[in-house]
Every structure is written in structure tokens, then in C-alpha cells.
Amino acid sequence: MSLLVTGSIGIDTVETPFGKRDDVIGGSAIYFAYAASFFGPVRLVGVVGEDCPIPLLRALEGREIDTQGLEIRKGSRTFRWHGSYVEDMNSAVTVEVDLNVLAERAAKIPQNFLDSKYVFLANTHPKLQQATLEELRGPKLIVADTMNLWITTQRDELGKLLKKIHGLVLNDGEARLLTEKDNLIEAARQVMKMGPKFVVIKKGEHGSMLVSERDTFVLPAFPAERVVDPTGAGDSFAGGMMGYLATQGSFSPSTVKRAMAFGTVVASFTIADFSLDGLKAATREAIDERWHQFKTAMIF
Numbered sequence: 001m002s003l004l005v006t007g008s009i010g011i012d013t014v015e016t017p018f019g020k021r022d023d024v025i026g027g028s029a030i031y032f033a034y035a036a037s038f039f040g041p042v043r044l045v046g047v048v049g050e051d052c053p054i055p056l057l058r059a060l061e062g063r064e065i066d067t068q069g070l071e072i073r074k075g076s077r078t079f080r081w082h083g084s085y086v087e088d089m090n091s092a093v094t095v096e097v098d099l100n101v102l103a104e105r106a107a108k109i110p111q112n113f114l115d116s117k118y119v120f121l122a123n124t125h126p127k128l129q130q131a132t133l134e135e136l137r138g139p140k141l142i143v144a145d146t147m148n149l150w151i152t153t154q155r156d157e158l159g160k161l162l163k164k165i166h167g168l169v170l171n172d173g174e175a176r177l178l179t180e181k182d183n184l185i186e187a188a189r190q191v192m193k194m195g196p197k198f199v200v201i202k203k204g205e206h207g208s209m210l211v212s213e214r215d216t217f218v219l220p221a222f223p224a225e226r227v228v229d230p231t232g233a234g235d236s237f238a239g240g241m242m243g244y245l246a247t248q249g250s251f252s253p254s255t256v257k258r259a260m261a262f263g264t265v266v267a268s269f270t271i272a273d274f275s276l277d278g279l280k281a282a283t284r285e286a287i288d289e290r291w292h293q294f295k296t297a298m299i300f
């Protein structure tokens with residue numbers, strides 16, 4: 001089943017206790033697309049400016065990622081993010097962010113992407129997320145992500161987006177910020193009142209939680225001994241989850257739970273190295289093997 005993602009494509013500078021990387025490929029749509037491509041083909045929609053070094057974009061070469069929807073916009077500058085995990089590996093401090101193209105208009109969607117059935121609106125300006133969604137013809141499953149910046153500065157636009165999606169994926173801090181509820185189950189239920197039918201809350205090293213009308217389901221994180229760079233963990237989680245779901249064609253509670261376990265495992269590869277290097281070292285076989293290990297560890 002066709003899976004489309006839109007979101008940020010950026011140049012990141014990242015600092016963690018393990019070192020610093022300048023000007024590496026990043027962005028929510030990049031991590032998502034790479035992660036989802038372990039399961040099946042992905043259609044990528046996003047914009048960079050003409051300053052984006054082409055070798056950075058080569059990171060996607062050889063993957064099942066259709067980049068027809070990747071616009072290189074003349075006269076614009078690429079989104080840039082500088083984040084630090086030096087104080088706390090569980091939450092990024094934004095040292096600097098330059099929205100650049102993200103403050104402009106959405107990328108044009110290729111005609112042959114318009115029939116996409118599974119859609120992930122990865123973290124970006126909620127106006128761009130809505131603009132992309134409006135173009136699509138009859139998606140079956142629409143899931144979005146967001147972050148504190150948009151919750152605080154674009155609450156109205158985010159509110160409009162929430163009415164149009166089936167699921168929202170966000171982290172614990174963002175869920176509390178959005179709803180002013182401390183208890184995460186209460187927060188998830190509050191989000192559901194804003195539109196989505198289900199909410200997935202990511203809790204970093206403490207795993208993730210799914211809340212829907214009929215289910216509350218929690219999963220631990222995959223026990224990782226060496227976390228080098230958590231950047232992109234959330235997007236990779238979503239990529240693994242949606243990538244698997246798109247191969248199944250069903251959203252039964254057990255399918256969604258298995259999908260979350262795939263998301264967890266894919267994220268565990270991302271955090272083992274800087275930028276996309278952790279994911280680049282993964283294979284579908286290694287993901288499946290870790291998934292079975294994770295499943296076995298859940299039985300008691």
C-alpha cells in the first residue's frame with residue numbers, strides 16, 4: 001500500500017556527550033522515510049533550498065524512497081536545526097533553529113503521489129502539513145507528529161490539523177504541553193477530544209503508549225546500552241510503525257501493537273550512532289531478529 005511522508009528535510013548540527021557533528025543530513029521526513037523504507041516503498045514530499053549540498057541528499061540513494069516530491073527551491077534556504085543532548089539524552093535542547101523554507105509554502109506533490117493511502121505528516125509547520133493533506137485524494141490512514149515549537153507558536157493551526165487526522169504521535173512533554181494534563185492517559189484522552197481517534201505517546205527511554213477508544217497499550221523501549229545520538233528516534237519510531245502498517249492493510253489493535261514494536265526496534269538502531277549512520281548500519285533481517293528478541297522479552 002502506498003505510503004507518503006511530508007515533513008522537514010534539514011541540515012542538522014548535533015551535540016551529545018559522545019561528540020558533535022556539524023552540517024549532517026536530518027529532518028523529520030528524512031528519518032521517517034529511511035526507517036519506513038525497510039518495510040516497503042516510500043513517497044517523500046519536502047523542500048530544501050538551493051544551498052543544500054547535493055551529497056547530503058545522496059543519503060537516500062539505494063533505498064526504496066521515491067524522491068520525485070523533493071523540491072530544490074531556487075532563492076530559498078534549507079531548514080537548519082542545532083540541537084544539544086549534552087545535559088539530558090532524553091530531551092533535545094534547541095540551540096538554534098532557522099526555519100527558512102519551512103516558513104514558506106509546501107512542496108508541490110507529484111500527480112502520481114496524490115492517491116497515497118497511508119500518510120504521515122512528520123513534524124513541520126502545521127500549515128504545511130495541512131496544505132499537503134488537502135491535495136491528497138482519499139487517504140485511508142492519516143497520522144501526524146508535532147513538537148513544542150508548533151504547540152506554543154501555532155496552536156490554532158495545529159488545532160485545525162488535529163480535526164483532519166486519524167492519529168497523533170507526540171512525546172510525553174509535548175502531550176503535557178498541548179493538554180496541560182500531567183497524567184499521560186488523561187492527556188491522550190484530551191488530545192482525542194481535539195480530533196484524533198488514537199494517540200501514540202513516545203516516552204524516550206521509557207518506551208511508548210497507545211491510547212484509543214478501546215485500548216490502552218504500553219511498550220517499553222528496546223533496552224539499549226549505548227545511546228550515541230537520540231536525534232530522529234521519534235521519526236524512526238513512526239517510520240517503522242507506519243512502514244509496517246502499510247504492508248498489512250489493516251488497523252486491528254494487534255496489528256497496531258506489532259507495528260509499534262517494529263517502530264521501537266527501528267528507533268533502537270537510529271540512536272546507536274549520529275545522524276543516519278545508525279539506520280544505515282541496519283538491515284531488514286537485523287530488524288526482524290531484534291523484533292523477535294523484543295517480543296520474547298515481553299512474555300512472562
Ligand code: AMP
Nearest residue numbers: 008010026027081123231232233234235
Ligand atoms: P526527533 O528527534 O525524532 O524528534 O527529530 C529530530 C529531527 O527533527 C532533526 O533532524 C531536526 O532537523 C528536526 N526538527 C527539529 N526542529 C524542527 C522543527 N521545528 N520543525 C521540523 N523539524 C524539526
